[in-house]
Amino acid sequence: MLNTExxxxxxxxxxxxxxxxxxDLTPEQSRLVNAKLILLLANHVGxxxxxxxxxxxxxxxxxxxGQDSTLRTTA
Amino acid sequence: xxxxxAGRVDYxxxxxxxxxxxxxxxxxxxxxxxxxxxxxxxxxxAAIDLAQQGIRTVLLDDDDxxxxxxxxxxxxxxTLEIFxxxxxxxxxxxxxxxxxxGKVFFREEPVYSFNLLPEAGHxxxxxxxxxxxxxxxxxxxxxxxxxxxxxxWKNRVAGLEPQADGVLLDIETPDGGxxxxxxxxxxxxxxxxxxxxxxxxxxxxxTFRDRFLIADVRMDAPFPxxxxxxxxxxxxPNQSVLLHQQPDGVWRIDFQLGWDADPVxxxxxxxVIPRVQALLGPEARFELEWVxxxxxxxxxxxxxxxxxxxxxxxxxxxxxxxxxxxANSGVQDAENLAWKLGLVAAGRAPESLLDSYxxxxxxxxxxxxxxxxxxxxxxxPKNEASRAFRDATLELARDCAFARRxxxxxxxxxxxxxxxxxxxxPDAEAFDGPMQPGAPAADAPVRVAGEPAxxxxxxxxxxxxxxxxxxxxxxxxxxxxxxxxxxxxxxxAGGAPAGAAVIxxxxxxxxxxYDARPGTFYLLRPDQHVAARxxxxxxxxxxxxxxxxTGQG
Numbered sequence: 001m002l003n004t005e006x007x008x009x010x011x012x013x014x015x016x017x018x019x020x021x022x023x024d025l026t027p028e029q030s031r032l033v034n035a036k037l038i039l040l041l042a043n044h045v046g047x048x049x050x051x052x053x054x055x056x057x058x059x060x061x062x063x064x065x066g067q068d069s070t071l072r073t074t075a
Numbered sequence: 076x077x078x079x080x081a082g083r084v085d086y087x088x089x090x091x092x093x094x095x096x097x098x099x100x101x102x103x104x105x106x107x108x109x110x111x112x113x114x115x116x117x118x119x120x121a122a123i124d125l126a127q128q129g130i131r132t133v134l135l136d137d138d139d140x141x142x143x144x145x146x147x148x149x150x151x152x153x154t155l156e157i158f159x160x161x162x163x164x165x166x167x168x169x170x171x172x173x174x175x176x177g178k179v180f181f182r183e184e185p186v187y188s189f190n191l192l193p194e195a196g197h198x199x200x201x202x203x204x205x206x207x208x209x210x211x212x213x214x215x216x217x218x219x220x221x222x223x224x225x226x227x228w229k230n231r232v233a234g235l236e237p238q239a240d241g242v243l244l245d246i247e248t249p250d251g252g253x254x255x256x257x258x259x260x261x262x263x264x265x266x267x268x269x270x271x272x273x274x275x276x277x278x279x280x281x282t283f284r285d286r287f288l289i290a291d292v293r294m295d296a297p298f299p300x301x302x303x304x305x306x307x308x309x310x311x312p313n314q315s316v317l318l319h320q321q322p323d324g325v326w327r328i329d330f331q332l333g334w335d336a337d338p339v340x341x342x343x344x345x346x347v348i349p350r351v352q353a354l355l356g357p358e359a360r361f362e363l364e365w366v367x368x369x370x371x372x373x374x375x376x377x378x379x380x381x382x383x384x385x386x387x388x389x390x391x392x393x394x395x396x397x398x399x400x401x402a403n404s405g406v407q408d409a410e411n412l413a414w415k416l417g418l419v420a421a422g423r424a425p426e427s428l429l430d431s432y433x434x435x436x437x438x439x440x441x442x443x444x445x446x447x448x449x450x451x452x453x454x455x456p457k458n459e460a461s462r463a464f465r466d467a468t469l470e471l472a473r474d475c476a477f478a479r480r481x482x483x484x485x486x487x488x489x490x491x492x493x494x495x496x497x498x499x500x501p502d503a504e505a506f507d508g509p510m511q512p513g514a515p516a517a518d519a520p521v522r523v524a525g526e527p528a529x530x531x532x533x534x535x536x537x538x539x540x541x542x543x544x545x546x547x548x549x550x551x552x553x554x555x556x557x558x559x560x561x562x563x564x565x566x567x568a569g570g571a572p573a574g575a576a577v578i579x580x581x582x583x584x585x586x587x588x589y590d591a592r593p594g595t596f597y598l599l600r601p602d603q604h605v606a607a608r609x610x611x612x613x614x615x616x617x618x619x620x621x622x623x624x625t626g627q628g
Contacts, residue, residue, distance in 0.1 A: 035467035
């Protein structure tokens with residue numbers, strides 16, 4: 001089960017660190033760093049059910065508004 | 076060149092003469108139990124398998140040559156084991172380049188390497204690379220040694236009429252048309268399957284907007300017999316490249332080109348040679364052997380059985396080339412189909428047994444399409460986010476073990492386990508390991524009459540095998556109602572062979588791989604998949620499982 005209660009001892013520090021991580025990066029570099037971070041955390045969490053819950057939570061309230069145009073497939 | 080090609084048959088140049096069949100002069104369409112369309116690897120394998128069961132086939136091909144170009148080059152362990160059963164595995168492996176190691180590079184650097192067959196005690200390697208024309212040539216030579224196969228070149232199916240008890244075929248030849256009546260028709264006629272089209276059927280799925288260039292080059296090169304895969308290399312930026320060794324000093328190089336590439340221009344030597352030179356370096360000397368630009372789709376038909384017509388191989392399903400799942404899964408279709416069709420054609424099993432061909436091979440096709448689509452998504456990311464995850468995975472793979480397992484340059488073809496097959500008898504007792512009902516039987520080194528041998532070679536008789544782990548007198552098998560069933564007894568190393576069908580588990584590997592204890596009994600199908608298993612031999616249970624495995628349960 002995904003824990004959505006506070007689980008961080010110093011939440012402000014962690015939030016600051018997340019923002020600081022991207023301060024001097026281009027959007028493309030940022031995207032890469034975020035992707036690495038997600039992969040590292042996903043592996044650390046290990047529980048696929050929890051990860052799927054987190055993915056669903058992250059998508060909640062987002063209305064799909066299109067794709068970027070890179071290498072799109074056709075049906 | 077090292078001269079090793081001297082004296083070899085140039086299979087690509089062979090032309091097979093059309094010969095008139097007496098059927099063409101018959102007043103009425105002649106009836107045949109099985110007609111197979113397409114003398115590629117799938118059609119040939121099916122014809123050989125049926126002939127080995129004593130079933131006569133007519134094999135029609137619209138052409139008079141073997142595969143043009145190397146095409147499918149990776150033949151997987153399970154396919155080699157099938158070729159062993161068909162009597163030509165040794166030739167394939169002898170001619171092919173054996174490899175087990177793959178290396179992955181990201182930009183300039185090696186990221187990691189993997190061994191596809193980390194476990195010893197298997198007769199066949201994870202893969203061999205062998206040009207498709209050799210595979211077809213060796214299968215063809217085997218087929219020609221079997222008088223039950225009537226191979227007709229330049230016989231094109233121009234039309235067909237499905238009937239309740241067969242199919243009426245209109246065939247065109249260089250000297251006119253004729254008609255044939257088939258009890259059963261196997262459509263192994265390739266991705267564009269004219270039979271599928273004539274029946275108004277479709278293979279549906281996803282087409283990928285990307286183009287790839289295959290360049291087969293002949294050269295003297297220091298590359299080892301490994302599969303090398305580059306993501307975004309400096310010599311071909313932003314795209315992927317695959318390098319693979321084939322026999323006769325030929326290397327397969329596969330360049331991703333992107334969707335905007337011009338398929339005609341990219342085929343020209345003046346475009347291809349600089350790409351190859353960039354990979355090999357300015358000093359390298361090579362010549363182009365075969366060039367092709369392709370796109371691909373992941374497709375399958377909704378059903379592979381349509382009454383008396385059975386689709387197999389590319390006619391039934393298509394995958395991306397990443398993972399070597401095209402020809403391998405086609406040969407595995409043929410093997411799944413052949414024993415069932417053999418029993419049905421001989422009147423030993425009900426027609427409904429062929430519905431399990433559909434169930435099992437549709438499941439296998441879905442597994443192949445899933446794996447192949449996942450590889451394609453990794454190799455050709457569809458958007459910025461998926462590219463970021465791909466690059467992140469490759470960067471992490473250098474020093475994080477978990478990320479190496481996520482790198483996907485093709486999950487190489489493994490045989491399907493038919494977990495939910497209606498032919499399986501579910502386990503009633505606890506077993507460990509992968510040899511569950513529906514799984515393909517694993518090989519192991521054994522001893523037969525004191526001589527080293529391989530386990531799978533003991534299953535090549537083409538019928539069902541009752542595998543009994545036990546010492547002393549073998550139990551009598553139950554009555555089978557004409558179904559072929561043989562007992563194979565396994566005794567521990569040093570156990571006194573008591574009869575002909577006794578093998579010694581020389582290294583204890585068979586018992587380990589099958590989680591066997593004294594008394595354990597496996598029922599193996601003719602295609603070497605597990606039908607059922609028990610901790611003790613009980614004739615009534617074996618009889619029931621055999622009925623179930625032949626569509627009578």
